[in-house]
């Protein structure tokens with residue numbers, strides 16, 4: 375059985391850098407605090423905890439050691455309070471998320487109502503929304519239909535959105551907004567990952583997507599793959615693989631969400647390899 379691993383599977387550079395910063399800082403300071411998990415992946419969170427990275431719920435609990443702000447950005451009022459409290463801040467914000475922050479501020483400065491295409495309550499979306507007064511978050515074209523008519527809008531998206539969803543929302547907004555400016559803020563690692571999963575799903579008998587079920591971008595990759603290839607499955611770890619998924623398969627494509635560590639991906643690939651060795655050779 376041929377195994378094809380997507381070139382851009384796994385950590386995007388933003389997450390890789392933030393995890394690296396957390397580990398280095400924990401080594402340097404002994405303890406580092408974070409408001410919430412650094413990525414939506416239980417294995418990474420556990421590894422970081424063992425290295426001295428502590429997750430806290432509020433700033434008040436982070437007084438005795440530096441506070442690390444995560445890759446997907448932090449709300450403006452949290453930044454301000456941390457500064458006012460004199461906390462040592464380690465900024466792990468991905469530069470592509472910071473760019474979305476400056477884009478929305480610019481759109482608002484042009485007198486536009488900012489519309490963010492993204493998941494309600496997602497930390498990155500909350501951080502983007504905090505940059506401007508009175509933004510609107512829209513997760514689907516159905517939600518966009520419910521918006522009132524508007525004169526001037528500026529539209530951006532969460533960095534990990536699916537392009538098809540953003541376009542569907544825009545199609546609705548173009549009917550409702552007189553003067554609309556759209557900035558495509560889907561980040562390039564996400565675009566590459568989404569393009570690759572389409573090819574993997576078309577070209578392979580089976581597709582495996584590796585990542586936590588709490589990771590929105592992993593779930594998006596899974597839903598793209600499943601829409602193109604019914605033999606697509608998401609697993610959080612190697613042990614989740616079911617040998618019967620591979621019956622008669624000659625090729626398997628493997629991809630992973632932006633928060634999945636390399637170790638987990640390689641363990642999945644290894645287990646697929648060992649399952650394939652026990653599979654009967656496909657007839658014909």
Ligand code: SF4
Nearest residue numbers: 386388468470533561
């Ligand atoms: S998904 Fe994109 S924007 Fe988000 S951390 Fe990774 S590279 Fe940065």
